[in-house]
Amino acid sequence: MPLKEGGFTLECEATCWGPDAKIDFLGENGKNLSADDATKGYPRGCFSVQRRVTLQEAASRVTCRVQRAHTNETRETQVQLPAVPDPKISVMPLKEGGFTLECEATCWGPDAKIDFLDENGKNLSADDPTKDFSRGCFTVQRRVTLQEAASRVTCRVQRAHTNETRETQVQLPVEEPTSCSLTALVAVVVTVLVTAFVTVLVAAFVLIYRSDLVDSLWTKCCKTEQISTLTGVSSGESAHDIRVDNAKNETIEKLQTEVAALKSERNQDKETICKLNKDIAKPASEPELDEMNQQDDESSHFLSPPKSTSLHKRLPRTSSDSIP
Known part of the structure; x- marks a missing residue:
């Protein structure tokens, strides 16, 4: 039996060997081992002897020897103990x-x-x-x-x-020593790389920001120029339209003046025609007729009708050519 504090306890029992049975424990070298006192009794209906030994030292084999004192009869039993493992x-x-x-x-x-x-x-x-x-x-x-x-x-x-x-x-694995110069070199390289990386990031940010700012200013400038151009074009077009309208108005006024003059002349012609018609309706003497013919000749010269030998043929033609 293994012990909590280390080592083993061995128990040897001689059943039905009588009260004079002697039990001894022998080590590997055949020497007696110090053991407890033997106990005797009748646990199985016959006289038996029991004895225990505690082993604190390392031992691979222990022998239990039982002997009857009055007959010198001897029996031995060996037990192989587990070896204490190496650390x-x-x-x-x-x-x-x-x-x-x-x-x-x-x-x-x-x-x-x-x-x-x-x-x-x-x-x-x-x-x-x-x-x-x-x-x-x-x-x-x-x-x-x-x-x-x-x-x-x-x-x-x-x-x-x-x-x-x-x-x-x-x-143990041997770690190669690292020199101070190598450590310093590694630190410098790492610092340079980190600085370069941060610089590139800052430069990229600045370029992107400036590009966005230029685009924004360019957009605002273009919009302003477009508005100015559109305003100029609209102003130019408005002035041109005003000039055209003024010219049209002047032409219209001129035409209206000419039309009014023509209407006035037409009214005068109508009055002349009405007077002639009235004169035709009256009976006239020969001197008056000659005077009338002379006036008709002057009137026909003004209106430029074709010449006719008959007064009745000329009057209807003159009436049809009058302006309505």
Whole structure:
């Protein structure tokens, strides 16, 4: 049976061997192991003897020997014990650089001591150990954080009361040192790239803003010129129309004057024709007739009708040619 504090407890029972049965435990080297006192009884209807031994030291094989004192009859039974495992190391890299190492000693008991050693055999400063019994036996764990470069680390586990010691080594990846000049160069390059990027962004923003501003001003200017041009054209067209209208009005007035003169002349012609008609209707003497013919000749000369020998033929023609 594994013990919480580490090690094992072995129980050997000799059933029906009588009260004088003797039980001994022998180690790998055949030496007697210190054990508890034997217990005797009748648990199964016959005399039996039981004895226990607790093992804190590492042992792979234990022998239980039963012997009757009065007959020297001897029987032996061997048991193979599980070996104590070697310590196990886990390596965990850190984001800020370096490593965290964890060493675990399983079933080594509560008094197991864990130390970390560098490649020169010097002890490394580590955290306090933690102990756990969740796996059915006592387990001890301890961690160490390495910020400095180390190529090899050793985890050493030791039992204080037996001086039993086990060691496990781990090889760490060696980080190449970075020179200050290289670091400075990288910093300068990064700074230049960031500055150039910011400058390009600002220049692009300024160009876009100026382009939008020029387009806006150009649009406003063009609209103003178009409005001015349209206003000028409208003004020119209005002046031209006024001049044309004035010329038309003058022509109309002139024509109206001429028409009024023609109407006046026509009225005079009508009055002359009416007078002639009245004269024709009167009986006239020969002198009057001669005078009338003379007036008719003057009137016909003014109106330019074709000459006729008869007065009756000329008058209707004159009447038809009159202006209505």
